Amino acid sequence: MIHILHLSGHALGWLAIVVAALGVVYSSAAAIVFKRYFASATPAPVRHEAVTLLKPLYGDEPRLYDNLASFLTQEHHGPVQLLCGIQRKDDPAIQVVAALKAAYPAADIDLVLDGTVHGASGKLSNLINMEPFIRHDTVVLSDSDIAVAPDYLAQILRALDAPDIGLVTCVYAGRGDTGFWSHFGAAGVSYQFMLGLVFGVANKLAAPCMGSTIAMTRETLRRIGGFTRFADKLADDYAMGEAVRALGLEIAVPAMLVDHAFDETSFAALWRHELRWGATVRDVAFWPYVGIIIGLPLPVAVSSVLYWPTIGLILCALAVVARLVVVRNVDATVGRRIAPWWMALAHDGMSFALYIASFFVRSVDWRGATLTMKTEGRIVAAHKIQNAEQRA
Structure with missing residues (x-):
């Protein structure tokens, strides 16, 4: 022995x-x-297409106003609808949207306030509630903790124009907003995750789809079943990418970086966040x-x-x-x-x-909610599991 x-x-x-x-x-x-x-990045020409920007919101993040404002200061000559979705009437993000409307009176900013629940994912419930209010044929979804440069839309639209491209996503760099632990998280995503992602894309080993940006036409969104199809998916961004690829279309990742804000203030919060990513x-x-x-x-x-x-x-x-x-x-x-x-x-x-x-995790924390991981990437909220047990 x-x-x-x-x-x-x-x-x-x-x-x-x-x-x-x-x-x-x-x-x-x-x-x-x-x-x-x-280094291969090149300037993109200013565009005139009509675009709807989707922003599912939850709570008042440390620099939420600045993040959203970066989408309103684009070098873009076409109509832009900023469509924000909120589920709770007492959500402080409502005040942030109101402040944006006051600061940018000429901007087309719409707010959908709807608490209807569709499946286990709060984010997807929000998006499903927002979907009927999309007005333009180009749809760009991004998380609330993303900030972008003024040429963001120009770069996205150019990438979406390429033959056989059905979806555009973006690589992101971390930005610490709330002190030590947020900077620690930004270091991890930038010096490790992002590095591997670019290596995979550059060598055609990966075709990621990330919440930092999911841009597609409204017709493509319809063809993949709309947001309802992904209501019970934990990796909803990955699932959307796979659905687009199943149509015979490809995913583009332009040579452009966006910022992903970290706001964790403790080791425990960062651990939960990154454990959810890993799982x-x-x-x-x-x-x-x-x-x-x-x-x-x-x-x-x-x-x-x-x-x-x-x-x-x-x-x-x-x-x-x-x-x-x-x-x-x-x-x-x-x-x-x-x-x-x-x-x-x-x-x-x-x-x-x-x-x-x-490798040993079967449930994850998502903004205070416990989600249990099932087969094929599905999730079930803890309260639904409890209700099912009670009925049994």
């Missing part, structure tokens, strides 16, 4: 070394690919998610020290250098320092723990 355990530990040690070494190579290559991908990706793309481990060379290298100290320490040093190259390239591309460099290394440790934990 001791001999078997020794051999098992020996194999795990070598596995950790191999994974860490691959991770160092991957991180270095991904940093280069990231910089080159966005969601695990359910929709299990084997690619397993491979994400190579994006965490430092914690894997640290674990290899337990088995092969000398090799492990060398790999740790190389992993640190590779991650610092990532930080430098990402910050240079984004045009600002997202977070202190050491946060990238510290967040790798948290990501490793989250990665392990995500």
